[in-house]
Amino acid sequence: KNEVEQSPQNLTAQEGEFITINCSYSVGISALHWLQQHPGGGIVSLFMLSSGKKKHGRLIATINIQEKHSSLHITASHPRDSAVYICAVRRNFGNEKLTFGTGTRLTIIP
Amino acid sequence: DAGITQSPRHKVTETGTPVTLRCHQTENHRYMYWYRQDPGHGLRLIHYSYGVKDTDKGEVSDGYSVSRSKTEDFLLTLESATSSQTSVYFCAISAGQGARNEQFFGPGTRLTVL
Numbered sequence: 001k002n003e004v005e006q007s008p009q010n011l012t013a014q015e016g017e018f019i020t021i022n023c024s025y026s027v028g029i030s031a032l033h034w035l036q037q038h039p040g041g042g043i044v045s046l047f048m049l050s051s052g053k054k055k056h057g058r059l060i061a062t063i064n065i066q067e068k069h070s071s072l073h074i075t076a077s078h079p080r081d082s083a084v085y086i087c088a089v090r091r092n093f094g095n096e097k098l099t100f101g102t103g104t105r106l107t108i109i110p
Numbered sequence: 111d112a113g114i115t116q117s118p119r120h121k122v123t124e125t126g127t128p129v130t131l132r133c134h135q136t137e138n139h140r141y142m143y144w145y146r147q148d149p150g151h152g153l154r155l156i157h158y159s160y161g162v163k164d165t166d167k168g169e170v171s172d173g174y175s176v177s178r179s180k181t182e183d184f185l186l187t188l189e190s191a192t193s194s195q196t197s198v199y200f201c202a203i204s205a206g207q208g209a210r211n212e213q214f215f216g217p218g219t220r221l222t223v224l
Contacts, residue, residue: 031211033212033213035215042200042215042216042217042218043153043200043215043218044215045212045213045214045215048211048212086152086153088153088213090211096141096158096160096204096211097143097155097158097168098153098155098213100152100153100154101152102150102151102152103152
């Protein structure tokens with residue numbers, strides 16, 4: 001079983017819909033990262049969380065440390081949000097290394 | 111982008127040949143990482159460095175070696191490339207410390223081993 005699990009693996013939605021991507025992990029962590037990768041593109045850091053909630057524009061990330069779960073929400077989704085969203089965790093005492101989920105492929109249809 | 115570049119960006123090579131990928135950063139960050147990205151596996155750590163001449167193995171280090179002779183450059187070498195090493199390789203750095211630590215990624219190198 002992977003230490004970091006994301007769901008769903010694939011998600012297709014209409015423009016304007018509210019999107020939720022989930023990440024569950026099974027190890028003790030000091031931080032959780034959400035990353036975005038556009039097709040054929042590089043990887044961009046969206047959020048780094050150790051508790052609570054963060055918001056940037058239409059993106060919101062939350063984390064529940066007790067439940068070992070994080071969610072990434074996109075409000076008023078747009079076709080340019082189509083990308084792979086990757087969850088990664090930094091373990092406690094992990095020498096700054098990250099463990100990654102396999103990603104969620106999001107497609108927003110106009 | 112934290113000033114990270116990778117070279118080459120694309121490479122096609124033959125089985126058994128040595129290959130070296132270069133990661134260069136301009137902001138003097140201590141930690142540097144090499145990952146490979148394959149369908150169904152997500153990003154996996156190959157090797158990382160926590161300072162000049164200080165490196166350690168990641169989860170998929172077999173068949174790879176690294177060197178860091180100066181802060182700005184982290185080299186990944188495939189001593190004798192195999193088809194299973196066909197992948198997209200990303201370099202990354204850690205900026206900040208502790209709770210402010212974020213990772214920033216280079217643009218990637220697509221390697222094909224025939």
